[in-house]
Amino acid sequence: MNxxxxxMPDAAENAAQYDPKKHDINDPKIRPDKIVVTDKDSEEYxxxxxxxxxxxxxxxxxFRIEKVARIALAIQKLIVKRxxxxxxxxxxxxxxxxxxxxxxALLAAINRVFHDVKERTVNRKVxxxxxxxxxxxxxxxxxxxxxxxxxxxxxxxxxxRVALFSPAYGDKLYxxxxxxxxxxxxxxxxxxKGADMVTRTYFETxxxxxxxxxxxxxxxxxxxRNWELVEGYPKTLTVGKIPVIYAAQPExxxxxxxxxxxxxxxxxxxxxxxxxxxxxxKIFVQGKILGFARKGEAGAIIEGEEGAKAEYLSWQxxxxxxxxxxxxxxxxxxTITQTPDISFDTVKGIGAVSGVALQLLFMDAHLKxxxxxxxFADYLQRRVNLLKAYFGVANxxxxxxxxxxxxxxxxxxxxxxxxxxxxxxxxxxxxxxxVISHKTSIRRLGWVDDVEAEYSEIQADEERExxxxxxxxxx
Numbered sequence: 001m002n003x004x005x006x007x008m009p010d011a012a013e014n015a016a017q018y019d020p021k022k023h024d025i026n027d028p029k030i031r032p033d034k035i036v037v038t039d040k041d042s043e044e045y046x047x048x049x050x051x052x053x054x055x056x057x058x059x060x061x062x063f064r065i066e067k068v069a070r071i072a073l074a075i076q077k078l079i080v081k082r083x084x085x086x087x088x089x090x091x092x093x094x095x096x097x098x099x100x101x102x103x104x105a106l107l108a109a110i111n112r113v114f115h116d117v118k119e120r121t122v123n124r125k126v127x128x129x130x131x132x133x134x135x136x137x138x139x140x141x142x143x144x145x146x147x148x149x150x151x152x153x154x155x156x157x158x159x160x161r162v163a164l165f166s167p168a169y170g171d172k173l174y175x176x177x178x179x180x181x182x183x184x185x186x187x188x189x190x191x192x193k194g195a196d197m198v199t200r201t202y203f204e205t206x207x208x209x210x211x212x213x214x215x216x217x218x219x220x221x222x223x224x225r226n227w228e229l230v231e232g233y234p235k236t237l238t239v240g241k242i243p244v245i246y247a248a249q250p251e252x253x254x255x256x257x258x259x260x261x262x263x264x265x266x267x268x269x270x271x272x273x274x275x276x277x278x279x280x281x282k283i284f285v286q287g288k289i290l291g292f293a294r295k296g297e298a299g300a301i302i303e304g305e306e307g308a309k310a311e312y313l314s315w316q317x318x319x320x321x322x323x324x325x326x327x328x329x330x331x332x333x334x335t336i337t338q339t340p341d342i343s344f345d346t347v348k349g350i351g352a353v354s355g356v357a358l359q360l361l362f363m364d365a366h367l368k369x370x371x372x373x374x375x376f377a378d379y380l381q382r383r384v385n386l387l388k389a390y391f392g393v394a395n396x397x398x399x400x401x402x403x404x405x406x407x408x409x410x411x412x413x414x415x416x417x418x419x420x421x422x423x424x425x426x427x428x429x430x431x432x433x434x435v436i437s438h439k440t441s442i443r444r445l446g447w448v449d450d451v452e453a454e455y456s457e458i459q460a461d462e463e464r465e466x467x468x469x470x471x472x473x474x475x
Contacts, residue, residue: 003174003175003177003178003184003185004174004176004177005175005177005181005248006134006248006249006250009133009134009135011172014133014167017252017254017258018132020072020074020076021072023072023262023265024262025070025072025262025265025266026072031068031266031269033066034067034068035064035066036064069270069272069273069276070269071265071272072265073261073268075257075264075333076252076253076254078339079131079253079339080132082339082340082342083131083339083365083368083372086362086365086366086413087127087372087411087413088120088123088124088127088411090412090413090414091120092409092412093411093412094107094111094384094408094409095408095409095410096405096406096407096408097406098405099404100401102398102401103404103405105153105154106388106391106398106405107405107407108153109152109391110384110387110407113152116151117161117162122138122162125164126164126379127372127376129164129166130247131252131253132168132252132253133252134167134248134251134252135166135173135246135249136165136166136246136248137164137166137173137186137188137247138162138164138245138383139164139165139244140161140162140243140244140245140390141160141163142158142160142161142390143159144157144158145157145158152394152395154397156395158394160390165188171188173186173187173246174186174187174188175187175246175248183242184207184242185205185207185242186205186206186244186246187203188203188204189201189202189203198217200215201216202214202216202230206237206242206244207242208237208239208241208242209236210234210235211234211235212233213230213234214227214229215228215230216228239386239389239390240393243386245382247375247376247378249375254337256336257332257333260332260336261333263329264326264330264333267329283310283311285309286309286310287308288305338364338367338368340361340362340364340365362414366413369411376409377409380409381408381409383409388402388405389402
């Protein structure tokens with residue numbers, strides 16, 4: 001047993017599928033260009049040959065290269081982008097009911113850390129790495145400041161930082177779980193260029209007690225005799241927990257539709273090649289043509305001998321069959337990956353819809369987020385628990401609060417808010433009466449800086465409109 005729960009991801013294959021420039025459709029060995037015979041005296045004139053990609057010369061006398069169409073689609077990126085947006089389009093909520101001053105201060109300190117590290121952005125990066133590489137980890141650590149500060153509610157000369165580890169950044173992750181699926185050690189292998197411009201391989205390991213770091217002069221660290229412990233390591237960890245949070249899923253988000261994407265790219269590329277040959281009108285002639293109109297001539301006439309015929313070649317059924325397959329492939333790709341099709345052409349005819357209709361439109365994406373909650377609920381909970389442990393050590397008066405404070409992360413799937421629908425629902429429930437004050441509505445609008453002054457002006461306008469004059473008019 002190597003301690004892993006999921007198999008080691010194939011980082012190179014995942015990256016190649018994620019980057020449209022590296023798709024098979026762009027590989028000349030998989031989709032070769034063509035060599036066309038140009039010698040009219042050759043018996044092979046008019047035939048088309050595939051390029052021998054293993055040959056040193058791709059052209060030879062009396063032959064020319066005919067480039068084939070290569071249409072690569074960034075559908076894998078689109079699937080990941082939509083999944084990230086629906087998972088963390090709204091900020092994560094951290095529900096807690098702190099009791100006592102210490103628990104309230106500890107919760108405020110955790111929220112300050114999240115603000116400093118831009119936790120909302122970190123969440124999106126975590127999700128993007130997980131969805132596109134199948135695993136991700138984050139390392140939380142304190143750094144010393146020049147002088148003590150009171151950012152966290154007590155004087156201390158440290159700040160907390162977070163670093164992301166991902167195969168997308170060139171990291172190799174080695175989590176080690178015990179038989180109870182508890183993480184008992186975490187290791188990472190990476191390469192870094194030093195000040196001497198030499199690239200070295202590093203291997204670091206975290207346990208709940210220490211942080212180890214080794215280096216090797218080899219680029220890939222395969223020479224075991226080369227490894228040596230870096231000066232200053234191991235470093236003692238006092239937090240009592242492994243300062244790394246790890247998450248993994250079995251496959252990349254597009255794994256189930258990769259073959260459909262390959263087929264779609266091939267189909268579009270072949271269709272583009274066909275269009276290059278047949279999109280322009282072609283005239284089929286029987287008999288001898290005596291004269292042909294020049295390009296752009298109005299009222300053009302083709303003159304032929306008696307019995308000659310000329311007619312346009314028409315393409316009847318092929319485009320419809322191709323269009324049907326393209327539409328079917330796109331629909332299945334969106335359906336299988338639970339990715340909503342919210343392109344402009346799709347939604348332009350919907351018009352204004354209610355909040356309930358929006359929820360139904362995005363139901364499949366929201367169900368997908370609920371599935372991902374199985375991963376992120378534990379992941380975000382471990383993040384909070386790690387920060388509580390750090391603060392319990394940094395401020396001993398909070399040690400008891402760090403054990404007793406309960407914080408539960410809550411993920412809200414992204415949805416376009418239908419505020420008018422909400423207001424109408426609340427007003428109906430309130431007997432048709434307003435549900436917020438005039439001042440609150442001005443404040444929520446956010447267009448003015450001085451709410452009180454704006455409210456006073458509105459009242460003055462209303463008084464002028466309601467005022468009237470008694471007596472005869474004066475001229």
